[in-house]
Amino acid sequence: MGKTQRIVEVMFKAVDEVNEQLTKEQHINKSLDTILTGPSARLDSLALVNFIVAAEQEMEKDFGISISLADEIAMSQTDSPVRTLGTLVDYISTLLD
Secondary structure (H helix, E strand, C coil), X not given: CCHHHHHHHHHHHHHHHHHHHCCHHHCCCCCCCCECCCCCCCCCHHHHHHHHHHHHHHHHHXXXXXXXXXXXXXXXXXXXXXXXXXXXXXXXXXXXX
16 A cells, blocks of 8 residues: 555545544535645544544554644645645655655
């Protein structure tokens, strides 16, 4: 399995973890097109924070490295790397390179 596919699987584990805390109507889909932030997002700010924390923890478990997904660099970018699951996967892949 390639690096990108591993990252996708880790993000999907984080989605599962966050979905366990949400009502059925609030669940987010395991799709790279799933919107995480912005007006069309299903996650409120607390659920987004929970997702980010879960994603960081799952990355540490699976890859054995600690990364920060909500740092100043990520949040100051014009196009947020946390906009969709796909953009987040791309961002993480860049961090790992």
